[in-house]
Amino acid sequence: MTLEIGLVYGILALTIILFATEWIRLDMTALGVILALTLTSILTPAEALSGFGDPLVILIAGLFVVGDALFKTGVAGLAGEKIVQLSKGNKVLALVLVVLVVAFLSAFMSSTGAVAILIPVVLSMCKRLRLAPSVIMMPLAFGALMGGMLTLIGTPPNLVVSQALQKASGQGFGFFEFAPFGLVTLLLGVVYLLVVNIGKLRASSDLPIADSRLTLEHLIGEYNLQGLIHRVRVPENSPLNGMTISEARLRSQYRVTVLAYRSQKSRQKEIKEVLASTRIIAGDELFVMARSIDINLLADPGGVELLAWRVDDNAHLSREVGLAEIMLAPDSRLIGLTIKEAAIRSRSGLSVAAIKRKGAILSDDIFDQQLEIGDIILAVGGWDSISSLKSASGDFLVLHVPEEFESVAPNRDKSTRALMIMACMVLALTFSNIPAVVVVMLTALAMVLSGCLTMPQAYTSVNWPSVVVIAGMLPMALALDKTGGMLLVTDYLSELLAGQSLLVVLTGLFVITSLFSQFISNTATTVLMAPVAIVMANNLGLSEMGLLITVAIAASTAFATPVASPVNMLVMAPGEYRFVDFLKVGTPMIVIALAVVLVMVPMLYAGSS
Numbered sequence: 001m002t003l004e005i006g007l008v009y010g011i012l013a014l015t016i017i018l019f020a021t022e023w024i025r026l027d028m029t030a031l032g033v034i035l036a037l038t039l040t041s042i043l044t045p046a047e048a049l050s051g052f053g054d055p056l057v058i059l060i061a062g063l064f065v066v067g068d069a070l071f072k073t074g075v076a077g078l079a080g081e082k083i084v085q086l087s088k089g090n091k092v093l094a095l096v097l098v099v100l101v102v103a104f105l106s107a108f109m110s111s112t113g114a115v116a117i118l119i120p121v122v123l124s125m126c127k128r129l130r131l132a133p134s135v136i137m138m139p140l141a142f143g144a145l146m147g148g149m150l151t152l153i154g155t156p157p158n159l160v161v162s163q164a165l166q167k168a169s170g171q172g173f174g175f176f177e178f179a180p181f182g183l184v185t186l187l188l189g190v191v192y193l194l195v196v197n198i199g200k201l202r203a204s205s206d207l208p209i210a211d212s213r214l215t216l217e218h219l220i221g222e223y224n225l226q227g228l229i230h231r232v233r234v235p236e237n238s239p240l241n242g243m244t245i246s247e248a249r250l251r252s253q254y255r256v257t258v259l260a261y262r263s264q265k266s267r268q269k270e271i272k273e274v275l276a277s278t279r280i281i282a283g284d285e286l287f288v289m290a291r292s293i294d295i296n297l298l299a300d301p302g303g304v305e306l307l308a309w310r311v312d313d314n315a316h317l318s319r320e321v322g323l324a325e326i327m328l329a330p331d332s333r334l335i336g337l338t339i340k341e342a343a344i345r346s347r348s349g350l351s352v353a354a355i356k357r358k359g360a361i362l363s364d365d366i367f368d369q370q371l372e373i374g375d376i377i378l379a380v381g382g383w384d385s386i387s388s389l390k391s392a393s394g395d396f397l398v399l400h401v402p403e404e405f406e407s408v409a410p411n412r413d414k415s416t417r418a419l420m421i422m423a424c425m426v427l428a429l430t431f432s433n434i435p436a437v438v439v440v441m442l443t444a445l446a447m448v449l450s451g452c453l454t455m456p457q458a459y460t461s462v463n464w465p466s467v468v469v470i471a472g473m474l475p476m477a478l479a480l481d482k483t484g485g486m487l488l489v490t491d492y493l494s495e496l497l498a499g500q501s502l503l504v505v506l507t508g509l510f511v512i513t514s515l516f517s518q519f520i521s522n523t524a525t526t527v528l529m530a531p532v533a534i535v536m537a538n539n540l541g542l543s544e545m546g547l548l549i550t551v552a553i554a555a556s557t558a559f560a561t562p563v564a565s566p567v568n569m570l571v572m573a574p575g576e577y578r579f580v581d582f583l584k585v586g587t588p589m590i591v592i593a594l595a596v597v598l599v600m601v602p603m604l605y606a607g608s609s
Contacts, residue, residue, distance in 0.1 A: 004042055004483040011036045012476060012528075019521060026521065027465040030472025042479050051474035055437040056163045060156055060470060061462050062440035066425070067109030068461030069447035074319070074412035075419060083118075083125060085312065091129055091201040092194065098122060098136055099143035099190050106147030107154045107182075108422065110463075115144050115567045119574060135200045137575030138585055139193045141567040142559060146189050149182030149556050151175055152429060152436065156470065157526040157555035161548040162436070164530035168544060172436070175429040180604065181553055181596055188592045196585060216402045219323045223354040223361055223378050228289050229259070231313060232304035236282045240303055246276040252340065252367060254298045256290040257351045259321045259380060270413070271320045273382025276346055287317055289353060289380065318404060319412065323353065324386045325400040326377050332395040338368050344377075348396060349385030354378040384410075417450045466523075473524040477531050486531055493532070494539035503598055505540060506550050509533060510594050513554035518564045522555040529555070546605030550597050557593045559586030 011033060018029040038048040051057060083101055087094035098118070105114035122140055126133045148155030152162060152175045162172035194201075220226060234240050240248050250256040260271045264283035271287065280286070285307065288295065299306055328335055334342040339352050354363040356376040362369060371377075376399065379386070383405060390398045425443040428434055448458050480486035497505050509529075516525040533547040558564030562572050562582050571577070 001488065002483065005485045005488060007040050008037075008042060008476075008479050008483050008485045011040075012480075015473075015476070016516070019524065025465070027468040027472070030469045030524075033472050033476055037475055037479050042483060043475055047478060047482075048475050050478070051471035054163075054471065054474055055435070056159055056474070057467055057471045059159060059437040059440050061467050062437070062444040063153055064110060064462045064466075065444040065453070065458045066422070066440065066447060068457065069411075069418050069444075069452040070105075070109050070422065072411045072453050072457065073415040073418040075415050075422075083121060085315070087125065087129070089129065091131055091135075092198075094125060094129060094131075095136060095139055095194065095197065095201065096190055098125075099139050099146075099186075099193065102140055102143040103147030103150065103186055106144040107150040108426070111144035111148050111155065112463075112566045112570065114147070115140060115570050119570065123574060132200065134575045134577065135197050137571040138577065138581070139197070141565070141571045142189060142193065142586070142589060143186075144567045145556055145558055145565060146182065146186045149185055149553060150179050151182075152178065153440070154178070154182070155552075155556050156523040157552045159436070160523060160526040161530050161533075161552045164534060165544060165548055168534050173545070173549075175426065178549065178552065181549065181600055184600065185553070185593050185596050188596070189589060192588060192592060214400055214402050216318060216323060216404050219325070219378065219402060223356070224363060225289070225353060228291065229309075229317070230288050230290065230295050231307040231309055232286050232288060232295070232299070233307055234280055234282055234284050234286065235305055238282065238303050239301075240280045241282045243280050244276065245274055245278050245280065246346075248280060250288075250298065251345075251351065254290070255294045255367070256288050256298055257353070257380065258286050258288050259351075260287045260317060260382070261285060262287075271316045273320050273349075273384060275349055275382075287313075287321070289351075320382055321380065322383045322386055322405060323402060324350070324379050324389070324398055324405075325356075326350075326379050326389065326396045326398050327375060328371060328373070328377075329395055329397055330373065334395050335371055335373055338370050340367050342371060344379070345381075348379070348381070348389050350379035350381035350389065352377055353380040411452055414450065414452045418447065418452045421446045421450065421452070469521055470523050470527070473521075473527045477527050480528075481531065486535065489532060491539070494536055497536070497540065502542065502602055505536070505542065506547075506598055506601055507594065509536070509547060509550050510554040510597055513551050514557045514590055514594075517555045517558050518561045522558055522565065526551060526555045543601075543605035546601040549605070550601060553593055553597055557590045559589040561586070 015029060015033055018024050018032075019026060024032070034048045034051075037043040038045050083094065083097045087097055102114050102118055105118075118140060119137075122136050123133055125131075126136055148158070152158050152173055158173070158178055166172040245258055248258075250258060258274050261274050261278065261280075262271050262285040263281065264285070265281065274286075286304065290298075295306070298304055334344075345351050352366060354361055354377075355366055355369060356362070356378070357372065358374070379389075386398070386401060386405065387410075389396055390401065421443060424446075425439060428439045428442075429436055432439070444458065447453055448455055453461070477486070480489075493508070497508060509532075513525060513529045516529070529551045530548060533551045534544050536542070537544040537547045558568065560583050562568045562577065562579055564582075568582060
């Protein structure tokens with residue numbers, strides 16, 4: 001062993017320790033690797049910084065933009081809502097749906113983003129099903145990790161091994177090349193998670209699950225607004241036909257507040273926020289808030305037709321319309337004016353649903369109430385208007401918004417565009433010869449140009465620490481190769497495994513990779529292990545593709561420790577897990593993935609490279 005090889009091994013060992021303990025931020029450690037390799041003259045400055053220009057780094061940055069576009073257009077959130085609708089109170093079905101939905105999302109976007117989106121949905125579902133979050137949260141995280149195994153872009157390790165194969169053979173992995181392994185692992189994983197949790201799923205709990213967060217349901221109950229929302233249609237002969245909301249004066253004449261509308265001329269038939277200038281057209285559906293006696297008065301002369309409330313109307317309406325508690329600023333010019341005189345809707349786009357004055361709720365005949373200092377106003381209207389009011393300064397102060405406000409997709413009207421662009425990306429990656437990095441860059445650019453997100457949002461969406469970690473670890477593989485350190489390791493492993501069966505080779509490679517992934521970034525692990533797999537394949541006369549897929553799957557088995565993956569850290573607090581919980585439930589998941597590899601790699605990649 002030369003001095004240079006010893007230095008590289010020493011830097012690598014220190015890097016692994018710092019990654020595992022997180023005494024220093026991961027991105028700072030990666031930058032330290034670049035500096036150490038440069039200062040020891042193992043690499044030139046250009047070689048040490050080459051990772052920042054690597055196509056893999058650009059590709060992953062582009063995928064962050066694509067994933068954020070799916071979030072901001074509400075595509076990912078819609079999948080979460082379907083879980084609650086389809087489970088229909090069945091706890092077993094709920095767990096299965098959670099795992100399958102998060103796996104599907106993680107196949108096309110960041111697993112961390114997918115889990116972050118679904119955590120509020122799953123917590124709400126657990127409350128409705130009287131189910132402890134600890135039963136569902138870990139399957140949520142594990143489903144995301146398994147979902148990453150389904151596609152080329154599902155997780156960075158897949159991209160890393162594809163890049164390594166491209167350099168070695170001129171041809172990378174196909175978009176769905178990992179799917180057979182991911183699907184079988186996902187199927188077995190769902191069965192295992194059901195078996196592990198079946199006792200908790202069958203047990204009925206009468207204990208309320210603590211939840212201190214403010215929700216729409218909480219506000220509706222506190223202000224006695226249950227049963228006040230109605231769906232109506234404007235007929236052709238209605239006097240409202242052709243009027244704007246302001247001109248119709250439904251609030252002052254009938255005590256009816258229009259919350260949102262569904263235009264019959266719109267192709268998508270989506271619910272939209274209503275403004276004072278919104279024009280009412282015959283055939284439009286209006287979602288209104290009023291007492292039954294008032295809505296009947298409006299309907300009586302043929303003003304509107306009453307429609308039955310549909311099961312999915314609540315979900316569609318809450319996507320556009322929300323509630324917020326606001327109060328007047330101490331120096332507001334509106335103090336002393338009535339709600340009618342204050343013209344709150346014209347000023348803010350929001351209507352007054354109720355007033356809380358000295359702890360008492362005022363909800364009837366409030367239109368002529370004079371506003372007093374200290375009044376808390378329950379405002380109802382579009383989430384966009386609530387957001388604008390929240391960020392503005394003036395006559396109003398926003399006190400509280402429900403937790404649903406955080407999950408509202410700001411660009412939800414662009415969801416169809418985002419889906420079409422995403423479909424084009426999948427087709428291009430699957431069937432075209434265009435390099436993956438070019439396809440992803442085109443997709444990210446299309447998301448911006450189509451308005452799915454803005455350029456500033458695109459820059460914000462990139463997880464730059466992750467990008468720095470990847471760019472910082474790529475030169476380590478170059479250093480190991482340049483000094484002969486990689487050859488030394490692969491020669492030793494090849495000699496150790498020479499004459500052994502393919503199953504023994506796969507097991508050894510899988511266990512080493514998976515062990516590293518429990519404590520350091522799965523991307524960093526793959527960057528280090530992919531070159532080892534290629535050299536071993538050449539030395540032992542095995543398939544490069546088979547060994548690289550083994551590395552990719554093993555790197556994605558971050559099940560056994562909470563520090564193994566960001567998704568594990570995300571669910572740790574809401575699930576109230578301990579370190580040992582991941583070890584107990586996650587270790588058999590690793591064994592399942594290993595069994596899948598040992599069975600399927602010899603079947604699909606039995607030939608030599």
